[in-house]
Amino acid sequence: MRIVSLVEMKTGQAGIVKTINGGPGMVARLQALGLHPGKKVTKLNSIFPKGPVVVEAGRSRIALGYGRACRVFVEINQ
Amino acid sequence: MLPKIVLVGNPNVGKSVLFSQLTGTRVVISNYPGTTVEFTSGRLKIGREVFELVDAPGTYSLEPTCRAEEVAASLVNTADIVVNVVDATNLERNLYLTSQLLEKKVPMVVVLNMIDEAAQKGIEISTSRLKKLLGVPVVSTVALSGEGLKKLVVTLPHAVVGGNEILSPDERWAWVGNVVGKVQQIIHRHQTWLEALELASLKPLTGIPLAAAVLFLSFKIIIGLGEMLHEGLEEYVFEPFYLPIVDFLSLRLGQEGFWHDLLIGTLVQGEIHLEESMGVLTTGVFVVFGIVLPFLVMFYLVLGFLEDCGYLPRLAVITDRMMHRLGLHGFAVIPMILGFGCNVPAVMAARNLESRRERFLACTLLSITVPCAAQMSMVFGLVGRYGGVYLAVIFATLFFIWITLGLLLDRILPGYTPSLIMEIPPYRWPHLKSQGQKLVMRLSHFLAEAVPFIFGGILLINLLYILGTTDFLAVFFAPVIKGLLGLPREAVSTLLVGFLRKDVAVAMLIPLDLSARQFVVGAIVLVTYFPCAATFVILTKELGLKGMAAAAAIMVLTSLSAGTFLNLFLDTVFSPGSLAILLIGLAIVFVTLGGGTSDRRENAAEIKLLAGKKSDF
Numbered sequence: 075m076r077i078v079s080l081v082e083m084k085t086g087q088a089g090i091v092k093t094i095n096g097g098p099g100m101v102a103r104l105q106a107l108g109l110h111p112g113k114k115v116t117k118l119n120s121i122f123p124k125g126p127v128v129v130e131a132g133r134s135r136i137a138l139g140y141g142r143a144c145r146v147f148v149e150i151n152q
Numbered sequence: 153m154l155p156k157i158v159l160v161g162n163p164n165v166g167k168s169v170l171f172s173q174l175t176g177t178r179v180v181i182s183n184y185p186g187t188t189v190e191f192t193s194g195r196l197k198i199g200r201e202v203f204e205l206v207d208a209p210g211t212y213s214l215e216p217t218c219r220a221e222e223v224a225a226s227l228v229n230t231a232d233i234v235v236n237v238v239d240a241t242n243l244e245r246n247l248y249l250t251s252q253l254l255e256k257k258v259p260m261v262v263v264l265n266m267i268d269e270a271a272q273k274g275i276e277i278s279t280s281r282l283k284k285l286l287g288v289p290v291v292s293t294v295a296l297s298g299e300g301l302k303k304l305v306v307t308l309p310h311a312v313v314g315g316n317e318i319l320s321p322d323e324r325w326a327w328v329g330n331v332v333g334k335v336q337q338i339i340h341r342h343q344t345w346l347e348a349l350e351l352a353s354l355k356p357l358t359g360i361p362l363a364a365a366v367l368f369l370s371f372k373i374i375i376g377l378g379e380m381l382h383e384g385l386e387e388y389v390f391e392p393f394y395l396p397i398v399d400f401l402s403l404r405l406g407q408e409g410f411w412h413d414l415l416i417g418t419l420v421q422g423e424i425h426l427e428e429s430m431g432v433l434t435t436g437v438f439v440v441f442g443i444v445l446p447f448l449v450m451f452y453l454v455l456g457f458l459e460d461c462g463y464l465p466r467l468a469v470i471t472d473r474m475m476h477r478l479g480l481h482g483f484a485v486i487p488m489i490l491g492f493g494c495n496v497p498a499v500m501a502a503r504n505l506e507s508r509r510e511r512f513l514a515c516t517l518l519s520i521t522v523p524c525a526a527q528m529s530m531v532f533g534l535v536g537r538y539g540g541v542y543l544a545v546i547f548a549t550l551f552f553i554w555i556t557l558g559l560l561l562d563r564i565l566p567g568y569t570p571s572l573i574m575e576i577p578p579y580r581w582p583h584l585k586s587q588g589q590k591l592v593m594r595l596s597h598f599l600a601e602a603v604p605f606i607f608g609g610i611l612l613i614n615l616l617y618i619l620g621t622t623d624f625l626a627v628f629f630a631p632v633i634k635g636l637l638g639l640p641r642e643a644v645s646t647l648l649v650g651f652l653r654k655d656v657a658v659a660m661l662i663p664l665d666l667s668a669r670q671f672v673v674g675a676i677v678l679v680t681y682f683p684c685a686a687t688f689v690i691l692t693k694e695l696g697l698k699g700m701a702a703a704a705a706i707m708v709l710t711s712l713s714a715g716t717f718l719n720l721f722l723d724t725v726f727s728p729g730s731l732a733i734l735l736i737g738l739a740i741v742f743v744t745l746g747g748g749t750s751d752r753r754e755n756a757a758e759i760k761l762l763a764g765k766k767s768d769f
Contacts, residue, residue: 100570102213102215102321103217118354137576139482140751
């Protein structure tokens with residue numbers, strides 16, 4: 075068990091969202107899109123170093139800019 | 153006051169389709185989040201009762217995070233009946249909003265839309281169980297084909313108040329998880345090729361070539377087919393059928409005089425010239441129907457396809473990195489692309505950007521550097537006489553301004569742009585009927601908006617000319633126009649008309665007998681110096697008077713410097729080809745070395761945040 079940010083996750087890896095380190099606006103927005111603590115997410119890919127990260131949460135695909143992806147932490151099995 | 157039914161749901165779940173099916177009103181339907189910003193309303197008759205039906209902007213939550221969502225949340229508070237449209241292919245995420253709506257204690261019906269697509273994806277949902285768990289009627293529909301709509305209409309009067317207690321977000325998700333577990337079954341299926349393409353378009357190795365190919369093809373189709381259509385119309389419609397009519401009219405009017413000048417314009421070497429005569433019935437009609445419309449049809453055909461299949465959000469992901477360096481993020485690519493059609497809907501789409509800073513940046517950049525289809529089709533039509541390489545100069549200059557201005561503004565404007573959070577919809581096959589409807593709607597918008605302004609612009613210019621005002625202005629502005637830009641003094645009337653319509657203004661460059669350099673300078677100045685009247689109105693609404701004044705100052709400055717630069721260097725120091733390459737190269741160097749102010753500020757804010765201080769983002 076290890077806690078990493080979405081940026082550090084590897085493509086194809088899955089994990090459980092632990093904490094979202096952001097202001098209320100960002101947390102509410104992700105919350106409403108289905109990315110909330112306790113949710114299982116799979117990283118689909120990241121575009122370029124420092125580019126956006128795309129994750130799959132349930133049946134939704136969500137793109138997060140690099141700055142924000144750095145602040146979403148997930149627990150992975152490793 | 154009619155009783156009000158409000159359609160509420162996540163973005164991109166088919167509310168607008170449902171709305172147009174129920175009311176017969178056309179609304180724009182697209183496969184990307186955030187098409188409806190302001191709401192549309194129409195009437196719906198059930199039995200003998202008439203209701204007002206409102207299509208609210210899509211929202212993920214009733215705790216708003218942007219303008220569109222604010223509008224949606226406030227509409228819910230005024231509703232007599234709420235119709236919650238739910239995407240059956242993504243029940244879980246959609247039910248979060250449902251749970252918030254149930255807490256509102258307003259009579260409600262849940263519509264389970266796109267039930268056909270869900271079935272294709274192997275998702276089975278039990279409507280009866282869902283109905284029992286939610287405590288409100290549930291109707292499954294396929295809004296595009298009209299399936300289930302009759303049932304929805306008869307169910308509406310039976311809307312009831314659901315019974316949810318007010319929950320915290322975590323409790324809501326727990327409730328959603330519980331409901332989904334009880335009503336939904338997923339049969340595993342193999343990946344379809346469309347789904348494989350979905351992944352490919354998001355990966356850099358395949359995504360970037362794909363994006364380049366898509367943009368190149370779109371451009372080719374618009375220019376190639378638009379040109380064909382334009383030439384066809386001119387050869388087979390305007391010359392054999394329309395020209396004799398205006399010729400006849402011209403003879404009847406005696407080939408001169410006030411009315412002749414106004415309607416037909418001036419004769420070029422004793423003959424009517426559809427492009428150059430500058431009368432309402434000659435240039436006015438020909439610019440609208442003969443030149444602009446053919447390109448506009450092609451542009452909106454291509455755009456409609458890209459929108460409905462769901463490609464644009466992927467383009468936003470691919471371009472996010474570059475847009476970040478300009479203090480924007482990937483989503484801002486969508487208003488930019490819309491702007492190549494018309495700047496008005498583009499400014500409206502920019503409202504969906506999160507912060508005021510981003511909206512100002514996006515709106516200013518877009519109104520300065522993105523020429524609309526009407527303007528562009530005129531430039532394409534005219535630049536041919538000088539050689540296509542000058543077109544490259546025009547585009548390279550605009551690209552250069554876009555990048556440098558973006559970098560500068562990002563540095564000057566205080567604060568930072570928070571990075572992207574965006575849902576990426578699945579690819580869908582565009583629906584032919586709604587594509588057709590959308591095209592017709594957009595073209596009629598164009599005609600309704602453009603025709604009065606084009607005719608008005610030509611009238612104004614002819615009147616000013618007759619009154620002698622043009623001469624006065626020409627003398628007054630000569631130092632700028634002649635001195636800095638190297639254009640003939642008469643070009644002042646072109647700039648005047650540009651305030652109303654850019655396409656006619658470009659057409660007015662023809663009789664001036666410009667050199668290639670002058671034409672390029674004129675085109676660049678016309679694109680950048682000020683938005684057309686329609687864009688100006690919407691931009692002022694968006695930025696406020698102060699913001700608009702700031703934007704206008706930026707526009708005039710940019711325009712004069714770009715015009716002066718080109719006047720000094722094009723064809724004198726640099727050949728058009730090398731100038732185009734130089735400008736693009738410089739822009740790329742600038743963006744690689746100079747960008748990212750907003751990113752650094754976001755990082756600093758993040759460190760502050762982690763240190764426990766409060767921040768807004």
